[in-house]
Amino acid sequence: MSPALRTLRQLNGADSLLLLLPGAYMTPEHFVEHGFFRAVEQRRLKLDLIAVDLGLDAVSSGDAIPAVVEQILIPARTDYRRVWLGGISLGGLLSLGLNADHPGIVDGLCLIAPYPGSRLTTNAIRRAGGLDLWQPTTEEMTDAENRVYCWLKAPPADFPVFVGYGTEDRFAAGMSAIAARFPAAARHTVPGGHDWPAWQILWEHFLDSGHFTA
Incomplete structure (x- = not known):
């Protein structure tokens, strides 16, 4: 059995959950420090949050995602009406990969940069x-990245997705190619680079996009 994942949680009895996967060298505390939890609370959204600590070693070894599925997502399918998955940077790629490898385990994706x-x-x-x-x-x-792009060839038309990035992001060209696989309403850009100021604005756009009610 995988070691227990370390998480930070903001639970208010909502019927929807969003699980946040971190970027490289990122911890759950970064989501709190940069206002992600507070923004949900300020809007009084009916949305519970869990930010998970993965660690690059666990990601590289392939242990991280099975642990997320077993310890968080499978139990959440029983506890919540809707379960969304999201992440920043590497966490966004991991979210796409998890969704591609486990169809139906989440109800939507929030992909920030x-x-x-x-x-x-x-x-x-x-x-x-x-x-x-x-x-x-x-x-x-057999490569996880290739499975992501295979799924991106034809994402389900009715699958809710938010994908956003900064226009000056050093990976903007590749992010634009990912975003292009989804409807125009799902795609969002803001001024900025691969950094928290841009990600904070994109997070607020996501929370205001109407997927979750107050």
């Missing part, structure tokens, strides 16, 4: 002439 993956992955897609023409081999599908 989602890291587009390694150049090995994105260059292979570019050389193929773009995502629609790219056809991964069976061996390539």
Whole structure:
């Protein structure tokens, strides 16, 4: 059994939960320090929050996501009417990967500045002439990033997604390619880079997008 994940929680008895996955070198405390929990509380949204501490070692070894599924998401399916998954940067990519590998386990995605993956992955897609023409081999599908992009080829039309990033983000080109796979209403950009000021504004846009009521 995986070690118990460390989490920070803001629970108010809501019937919806959003699980936040951190970016690289990020802890659950960063979500609190930068006002993510407070913004939900100020809006009095019917939304519980859990921010989880993953650690790069657990992500690299492949242990992190199974632990998230077993310890948080499976129990949440019993406790909540709706369960959303979100993350910043690497956490956004991990959210996409978890959703791709476990269809139906979450009801929506909040992707803030989602890291587009390694150049090995994105260059292979570019050389193929773009995502629609790219056809991964069976061996390539053993890689989590390739499974993300395979899912992005045809996301379910009725699957709720929010995806946003700063226009000066150093990964903006790759993030734009991810965002383009979703309807225009799901896509959001703000001035700024790959940093908390842009992410805070995007979080507020997400909370004000009407997915959760006060």
